[in-house]
Amino acid sequence: MEETFQSAYQEEQSRLDAVLYEIDTQLERLRNTPVYTGHDYTEQVLEGIREERRNALAKLRQEPYFGRLDFQENGEGQRKALYIGKIGADRDEAGDHPMVIDWRAPVASLFYSFTGGREPVSYETPEEGLIEGLVYLKRNVVIRKRILERVADTFDRESDGPAVSDEFLVYRLGENKDNRLRDIVSTIQEEQDRIIRAAKNTALIIQGVAGSGKTTVALHRLAFLLYQYKEQVTAEKMIIFAPNRMFLDYISDVLPELGVGNIAQSTFADWASEALGVELAPDAAQETYDRWFERTGPMPALTEETPARFKGSTALVPVIEEAVGLLEETAVPEGDFSPWDGKILPRRMILDWHDREYAPYAPARRKERVLARIHRWIEMELKKSPSAAALKERKKKAAQREKAYAAKWPKYEPAGIYRIIFRAAKVPAGWPVEAPDAIPASVLKDTQKALKKGLLREEDLPPMLYIHYLLNGDESIQRFDHVVIDEAQDFSPFQIFMLDRYVKGHSFTILGDLSQGIHAYRGVHDWSEMSGLFDPSDTAYHALTRSYRSTMEIIEFANGILAHGVGSGLLAVPVFRSGSPVRLIRSEPAATGSAGGPASGSGNGSDAPLPDASPRVRVIARALAELSGREYRTVAVLTRSLADAEALHAELLPRFPGLNLIDGGMTEYKGGLSVLPIYLSKGLEFDAVLLADADREHYGEAAWDAKLLYVGCTRALHELWLLGSGELPGALAAAAGAVETAEGWPEAQPEA
Numbered sequence: 067m068e069e070t071f072q073s074a075y076q077e078e079q080s081r082l083d084a085v086l087y088e089i090d091t092q093l094e095r096l097r098n099t100p101v102y103t104g105h106d107y108t109e110q111v112l113e114g115i116r117e118e119r120r121n122a123l124a125k126l127r128q129e130p131y132f133g134r135l136d137f138q139e140n141g142e143g144q145r146k147a148l149y150i151g152k153i154g155a156d157r158d159e160a161g162d163h164p165m166v167i168d169w170r171a172p173v174a175s176l177f178y179s180f181t182g183g184r185e186p187v188s189y190e191t192p193e194e195g196l197i198e199g200l201v202y203l204k205r206n207v208v209i210r211k212r213i214l215e216r217v218a219d220t221f222d223r224e225s226d227g228p229a230v231s232d233e234f235l236v237y238r239l240g241e242n243k244d245n246r247l248r249d250i251v252s253t254i255q256e257e258q259d260r261i262i263r264a265a266k267n268t269a270l271i272i273q274g275v276a277g278s279g280k281t282t283v284a285l286h287r288l289a290f291l292l293y294q295y296k297e298q299v300t301a302e303k304m305i306i307f308a309p310n311r312m313f314l315d316y317i318s319d320v321l322p323e324l325g326v327g328n329i330a331q332s333t334f335a336d337w338a339s340e341a342l343g344v345e346l347a348p349d350a351a352q353e354t355y356d357r358w359f360e361r362t363g364p365m366p367a368l369t370e371e372t373p374a375r376f377k378g379s380t381a382l383v384p385v386i387e388e389a390v391g392l393l394e395e396t397a398v399p400e401g402d403f404s405p406w407d408g409k410i411l412p413r414r415m416i417l418d419w420h421d422r423e424y425a426p427y428a429p430a431r432r433k434e435r436v437l438a439r440i441h442r443w444i445e446m447e448l449k450k451s452p453s454a455a456a457l458k459e460r461k462k463k464a465a466q467r468e469k470a471y472a473a474k475w476p477k478y479e480p481a482g483i484y485r486i487i488f489r490a491a492k493v494p495a496g497w498p499v500e501a502p503d504a505i506p507a508s509v510l511k512d513t514q515k516a517l518k519k520g521l522l523r524e525e526d527l528p529p530m531l532y533i534h535y536l537l538n539g540d541e542s543i544q545r546f547d548h549v550v551i552d553e554a555q556d557f558s559p560f561q562i563f564m565l566d567r568y569v570k571g572h573s574f575t576i577l578g579d580l581s582q583g584i585h586a587y588r589g590v591h592d593w594s595e596m597s598g599l600f601d602p603s604d605t606a607y608h609a610l611t612r613s614y615r616s617t618m619e620i621i622e623f624a625n626g627i628l629a630h631g632v633g634s635g636l637l638a639v640p641v642f643r644s645g646s647p648v649r650l651i652r653s654e655p656a657a658t659g660s661a662g663g664p665a666s667g668s669g670n671g672s673d674a675p676l677p678d679a680s681p682r683v684r685v686i687a688r689a690l691a692e693l694s695g696r697e698y699r700t701v702a703v704l705t706r707s708l709a710d711a712e713a714l715h716a717e718l719l720p721r722f723p724g725l726n727l728i729d730g731g732m733t734e735y736k737g738g739l740s741v742l743p744i745y746l747s748k749g750l751e752f753d754a755v756l757l758a759d760a761d762r763e764h765y766g767e768a769a770w771d772a773k774l775l776y777v778g779c780t781r782a783l784h785e786l787w788l789l790g791s792g793e794l795p796g797a798l799a800a801a802a803g804a805v806e807t808a809e810g811w812p813e814a815q816p817e818a
C-alpha cells in the first residue's frame with residue numbers, strides 16, 4: 067500500500083514538474099512579448115488575448131490542477147489521464163488532449179458525476195453527442211503554491227478497495243474556514259454538479275438543506291454558464307440577489323477565484339429602489355426585523371392577510387392592472403385643446419392619436435408621444451399666423467396653455483399610483499372612492515398608515531415595480547441573461563413574478579430552504595408558490611439533501627429540532643464526518659435573565675474575569691474563552707434578538723477586545739469572534755457556535771421558534787454549544803442527548 071502511494075506520489079510529482087516547466091516557459095515568452103499600445107484594432111484584440119493568457123498562466127502556475135481522471139473512450143485503444151483544473155491550458159505543441167482541462171468542460175463532468183462502479187459511463191458533448199467509456203482512476207491532487215501536498219485516490223479500478231470514497235471530501239470539510247466562502251471545484255458532488263450544469267433557459271428551483279452548498283453551487287453555476295454559453299451570456303448581464311450586503315461581502319471571493327468578474331450582486335431592495343428611483347428609509351429593514359424578531363412573546367399568527375404575505379402574493383397583480391388600465395382610459399383630459407383663442411384641437415382628434423395611433427405603446431410612452439404630437443401640431447398652426455406680432459402673441463399663449471394641458475394628464479409615477487391604489491392619496495376624478503375589494507381591510511389599514519407617514523417597506527417594491535413596468539413597457543427594460551436568487555424562501559412570489567420580466571428565457575437559479583423560512587411573514591411556505599408562476603416546461607425542481615457544512619453530530623442534532631419542532635421532512639443527510647458532541651450547558655435557573663441584568667450570585671467576584679457580570683454572561687464568557695482558545699478562526703455567539711446581542715457585546719467586550727457586533731447595517735464580514743442575532747446569521751458559517759439563551763424564556767414552542775434554533779445550530783462547522791438556564795424549549799429537549807450543568811462555571815477561570 068505504502069509502495070503504491072509512493073509511486074502515485076512520485077508519478078504526480080514528475081508530471082507536476084513537467085507541467086510547471088511548460089507553464090513557466092509559456093508565461094516567460096508572453097511576458098517577453100512587448101505590450102502593444104498602438105491604435106490598430108486587430109493588434110489591440112490580440113494584445114487583449116495575450117493579457118488574458120498572462121493572467122491565466124500566472125494563476126495556473128500556483129495550482130495548475132486538482133484532479134485526475136483516467137478514462138478510456140469506447141473504441142479507443144488507449145486510456146488517457148485527464149488533468150482537471152480551474153482554468154484550461156494547452157501545451158505549445160498540441161497533444162491529443164489539453165494539458166489541463168477546464169473543470170467546466172464536458173469531459174470534466176465525469177470527474178464529478180462518476181460515483182464508482184465498474185460499468186461504462188458517459189458524458190455529453192455539443193459536437194459529438196454522447197461519449198461512452200470506462201473510468202480507471204479518479205484521483206485528487208492537492209497542489210498549493212506549486213508544491214504537491216497530497217495525492218488521494220477516490221477510485222481505482224485496479225484495486226479491490228471500495229467504490230468512490232468520501233475520504234478526500236471529509237478531509238476538505240474538516241479544515242477550518244476563514245471569513246469568506248470558498249470555491250469547491252475539487253470536491254463538487256454529483257447532486258451539485260447536476261445543478262451547476264443544468265441548461266440555461268429554465269427556472270431552476272432548488273430546495274437544499276442547511277449546508278448543502280446552495281450558495282456555493284449557485285456561484286459555480288454562474289461560472290459554468292459563462293463558459294458553456296459564451297456566445298449568449300455576459301457577466302455584466304448576470305445578477306445575484308442575496309439577503310443583505312454583509313452576505314454579499316462574505317461570498318465575494320468565490321467568483322474571482324473561479325476567474326469570473328463583473329457579475330452584479332445586490333439585494334432586491336437595493337436593486338428595485340434604484341430601478342424605481344425611490345429610497346427606502348435607511349432603517350426600513352431593521353423596522354421589519356424589529357416588528358418580527360425583536361419582540362418578546364410569541365409571533366403573531368401568520369395568515370394570507372399578513373400585510374407582507376398578501377403584498378408579496380400575486381393577488382395584487384390584477385388590482386394593479388385594473389388601476390393602470392383605468393388611468394389609461396381616463397388619461398386624455400376632458401375638453402378640446404385650445405392653444406390660443408379661436409384655435410381648437412378637438413379632443414376627438416387627441417383621443418384618436420391616443421387610443422388608435424399610439425395604442426401599441428405603454429401608457430407613459432403614449433403620453434409622451436401624444437404630447438409631442440400636439441406640440442408639432444401647434445408648430446404647424448403657428449406657421450399659419452397672419453403677422454409677426456400675431457405669431458409672437460400666439461407662441462406665448464400656446465406655451466402657457468400647452469404646459470397647463472400637459473399638467474392635466476395623469477402623472478405616471480409608480481409611487482403616486484401605488485398610494486392611490488391603497489387610497490393613501492387623493493383618487494383621480496372618475497375613480498371609485500373605496501379601495502379595491504381584493505385588498506383585505508387589515509392590509510389596507512396597515513399600508514395606508516405606513517404610506518401616509520411616507521414609509522415604504524421592502525414588500526411595497528414589487529407592486530410598485532410592476533406599476534413602473536406596465537407604465538413604461540418592455541422597451542424600458544434591460545434584460546438579464548441570468549438571475550440567481552439565494553435564500554429564496556424569503557422571497558415572495560411577486561418578487562419572482564417581477565424579476566421574470568427582467569430576465570431572458572426564465573433563466574433563473576432560485577435556491578432556498580423552507581426549513582430556514584424564518585421570514586415566513588413575507589416568504590414562501592411552499593415551492594409551488596414559485597413554480598406555479600412558470601409554465602411547467604420552463605421550470606425544474608432539484609433537492610439537495612446532503613449537508614457538507616457541519617459534523618454528523620451537529621446535523622443529527624439539528625435534524626432533531628426540525629423533526630420535533632417543525633414536523634418537517636426536509637432532514638439533512640450528513641457526510642460521514644464525526645466531531646465533538648453537541649453540548650447543552652445549563653446554568654442554575656437563578657442565572658436566567660437578559661443581558662445586562664443585575665449581577666447576582668457573583669461568587670468569587672474579584673478573581674472572576676467579569677466580576678460585575680451576571681452568571682449568565684460569565685458562563686457565556688467562559689465558554690467563549692474556551693472555544694476561542696482552540697484553533698478556530700471564526701467563533702460566533704448567537705442570540706435571540708439584536709438587543710440581546712448588543713447588550714452581550716457590551717458586557718463581553720472588556721474581556722474580548724476583538725469581539726465584533728454584527729447588526730443589520732453591516733456591509734463587511736470580518737470573521738474572528740462575533741456576536742449576532744440568529745436572524746442575521748443566515749447564510750453564514752462559523753467554526754464554532756455558542757447559542758446563548760437556549761431556554762423557554764427566549765424560544766417558544768411554535769414551528770417558527772424551532773426554525774430559528776435550526777438556523778442557529780446549522781451555522782456551526784465543527785462545534786456547537788447551547789447555553790441557557792431553566793427549561794429547554796420543546797424542540798431542543800427532544801433533540802438533546804446529555805445535558806451538562808454549568809455549576810461552578812461562573813467562578814472558574816477561563817483559559818486565556
Ligand SMILES: Nc1ncnc2c1ncn2[C@@H]1O[C@H](COP(=O)(O)OP(=O)(O)OP(=O)(O)O)[C@@H](O)[C@H]1O
Pocket residue numbers: 235238239243248249250253254255258274275276277278279280281282283579582614615748749750751780
Ligand atoms: N462539494 C463540496 N465540497 C466541499 N465543501 C462543500 C461542498 N459543498 C458545500 N461545501 C461547503 O459547505 C458549506 C456550506 O455551503 P453553502 O454555504 O454554500 O451552503 P448553503 O446550502 O447555502 O447553506 P445554508 O442554507 O445553511 O446557508 C461551505 O463551507 C461550503 O464550502
